[in-house]
Amino acid sequence: xxxxxxxxxxxxxxxxxxxxxxxxxxxxxxxxxxxxxxxxxxxxxxxxxxxxxxxxxxxxxxxxxxxxxxxxxxxxxxxxxxxxxxxxxxxxxxxxxxxxxxxxxxxxxxxxxxxxxxxxxxxxxxxxxxxxxxxxxxxxxxxxxxxxxxxxxxxxxxxxxxxxxxxxxxxxxxxxxxxxxxxxxxxxxxxxxxxxxxxxxxxxxxxxxxxxxxxxxxxxxxxxxxxxxxxxxxxxxxxxxxxxxxxxxxxxxxxxxxxxxxxxxxxxxxxxxxxxxxxxxxxxxxxxxxxxxxxxxxxxxxxxxxxxxxxxxxxxxxxxxxxxxxxxxxxxxxxxxxxxxxxxxxxxxxxxxxxxxxxxxxxxxxxxxxxxxxxxxxxxxxxxxxxxxxxxxxxxxxxxxxxxxxxxxxxxxxxxxxxxxxxxxxxxxxxxxxxxxxxxxxxxxxxxxxxxxxxxxxxxxxxxxxxxxxxxxxxxxxxxxxxxxxxxxxxxxxxxxxxxxxxxxxxxxxxxx
Amino acid sequence: xxxxxxxxxxxxxxxxxxxxxxxxxxxxxxxxxxxxxxxxxxxxxx
Numbered sequence: 303x304x305x306x307x308x309x310x311x312x313x314x315x316x317x318x319x320x321x322x323x324x325x326x327x328x329x330x331x332x333x334x335x336x337x338x339x340x341x342x343x344x345x346x347x348x349x350x351x352x353x354x355x356x357x358x359x360x361x362x363x364x365x366x367x368x369x370x371x372x373x374x375x376x377x378x379x380x381x382x383x384x385x386x387x388x389x390x391x392x393x394x395x396x397x398x399x400x401x402x403x404x405x406x407x408x409x410x411x412x413x414x415x416x417x418x419x420x421x422x423x424x425x426x427x428x429x430x431x432x433x434x435x436x437x438x439x440x441x442x443x444x445x446x447x448x449x450x451x452x453x454x455x456x457x458x459x460x461x462x463x464x465x466x467x468x469x470x471x472x473x474x475x476x477x478x479x480x481x482x483x484x485x486x487x488x489x490x491x492x493x494x495x496x497x498x499x500x501x502x503x504x505x506x507x508x509x510x511x512x513x514x515x516x517x518x519x520x521x522x523x524x525x526x527x528x529x530x531x532x533x534x535x536x537x538x539x540x541x542x543x544x545x546x547x548x549x550x551x552x553x554x555x556x557x558x559x560x561x562x563x564x565x566x567x568x569x570x571x572x573x574x575x576x577x578x579x580x581x582x583x584x585x586x587x588x589x590x591x592x593x594x595x596x597x598x599x600x601x602x603x604x605x606x607x608x609x610x611x612x613x614x615x616x617x618x619x620x621x622x623x624x625x626x627x628x629x630x631x632x633x634x635x636x637x638x639x640x641x642x643x644x645x646x647x648x649x650x651x652x653x654x655x656x657x658x659x660x661x662x663x664x665x666x667x668x669x670x671x672x673x674x675x676x677x678x679x680x681x682x683x684x685x686x687x688x689x690x691x692x693x694x695x696x697x698x699x700x701x702x703x704x705x706x707x708x709x710x711x712x713x714x715x716x717x718x719x720x721x722x723x724x725x726x727x728x729x730x731x732x733x734x735x736x737x738x739x740x741x742x743x744x745x746x747x748x749x750x751x752x753x754x755x756x757x758x759x760x761x762x763x764x765x766x767x768x769x770x771x772x773x774x775x776x777x778x779x780x781x782x783x784x785x786x787x788x789x790x791x792x793x794x795x796x797x798x799x800x801x802x803x804x805x806x807x808x809x810x811x812x813x814x815x
Numbered sequence: 816x817x818x819x820x821x822x823x824x825x826x827x828x829x830x831x832x833x834x835x836x837x838x839x840x841x842x843x844x845x846x847x848x849x850x851x852x853x854x855x856x857x858x859x860x861x
Contacts, residue, residue, distance in 0.1 A: 327858055328858050328859065331855040331856070331858040331859070335856070338848070338852065349841050349844050349845055350835075350836075350839060350841060350844060351834050352844070352848055353835045353841075353844030353847065354836045355833050356832050356847070356848060356851060357829065357833045357835075357836045357847075359826055360825065360828070360829040360832065360833075361829070361833070362827070377820065431844070570851070574835050598820055600833065601837065602836055602837070603837065628845050662819075666818045666819055666822055667818060670818060670822060670825075670826075670854075670858070673825055674855060678849070714817035807826065
């Protein structure tokens with residue numbers, strides 16, 4: 303009974319989006335309302351607890367919304383001043399084959415961006431580029447969402463990776479090796495999925511020549527960087543090595559010859575790319591400078607629900623670092639871009655007004671939905687609904703649990719839109735189940751993080767960002783339909799691999815059987 | 816309720832809920848929760 307009730311808000315959200323094709327706003331409203339009612343009436347989340355949970359949800363929404371608003375502003379800025387046109391025309395000069403462009407941008411370039419910035423930045427940057435190159439909107443969105451999903455866990459300078467190590471209290475390097483095994487599978491699967499999105503099975507076959515050798519190089523680089531214990535750089539260096547390998551394969555295979563002169567409209571390629579290179583440079587710079595103390599965060603007291611579910615005190619919740627959060631970095635990069643436009647003589651105040659108006663129009667609906675969905679996630683977590691659901695599934699599946707374990711990583715990311723949060727919710731839980739079953743906890747924890755990584759492509763936050771960046775706001779259900787099957791298939795294969803590693807090969811990572 | 820008003824209303828609601836969370840004010844928390852619910856319900860009233 304309680305398990306069914308705990309599942310109801312998610313069921314409502316999924317049915318409204320996928321079966322009834324309602325907008326994300328209405329689906330989110332119904333889902334959050336149901337979670338509030340169920341948490342209050344059946345899970346003993348009283349008014350003080352509900353107040354804290356909802357406030358936490360809104361503070362997390364603020365963190366994400368700042369990224370969305372600034373990224374959409376930057377997109378409209380480069381669009382209005384025709385910088386995106388210069389970028390697209392130069393991509394066409396370097397890589398003429400549309401299939402290679404699609405695969406390289408959606409699978410690898412987006413992963414390089416994830417390695418540096420993450421938090422939805424790959425989606426916001428790469429989706430518009432693909433659309434302007436002439437690819438179908440829905441295919442572009444699905445390809446980027448899935449294409450970079452393998453790189454989320456090791457991306458963003460390793461933030462999700464550090465979280466899983468932190469919540470499980472396991473050795474960082476060993477957990478990295480376990481994650482690497484599952485990430486290798488996810489990497490290949492997502493490369494092939496992007497090929498499939500482009501043109502069906504015919505292009506999966508055609509894409510093997512790129513996906514297999516590129517993945518082999520990336521897997522080697524990933525384990526080498528892990529061996530060197532440079533955990534913050536695993537995502538970035540792996541994806542960069544892939545981008546370079548694929549470009550070399552393309553050059554050998556297609557023999558495109560020396561590129562013609564670079565295209566320059568009102569801006570040169572360097573100037574057109576400046577806001578994006580500034581994002582990369584500033585992200586790296588602030589990582590090195592360690593200016594984390596300049597930040598704002600929220601505090602919340604501990605509480606216990608009427609059913610006895612304990613929620614810990616939060617002393618620094620949803621911390622927004624002025625020199626670490628993507629929004630200030632994107633805003634600084636946008637300002638740099640504006641200065642360059644002024645210096646290049648293409649400044650137009652009317653265009654800035656258009657940029658601001660379009661940013662507001664695009665983000666209003668997204669803001670409402672996002673607040674609803676993140677609040678729902680926090681109400682479910684703080685009321686104990688999420689843990690009730692998890693415990694019941696592990697109880698029902700017993701020894702077969704490792705087959706279903708990836709679904710928790712995916713579920714955590716689907717509810718919260720974040721690999722880090724998925725690891726916070728289910729990291730410790732997965733490790734506890736591994737201990738109870740007497741299997742390797744590193745493998746199970748590594749699986750949790752990578753399944754959470756691919757699950758990010760189903761996260762409401764990411765989907766809304768993608769819809770907003772592609773002009774598909776209101777069509778979120780179509781995006782979900784394109785993305786859900788590859789995620790579930792990959793999760794299924796991960797479960798199978800997990801089972802084989804734990805029960806057939808009885809793999810030993812971190813000195814624990 | 817227009818979407819812009821709904822977004823603007825989120826700001827005082829968040830402040831109310833945050834203040835109520837840290838002071839234990841049940842009355843303020845209740846008002847914040849009810850306003851939040853009203854915004855969610857308003858999505859179906861056009």
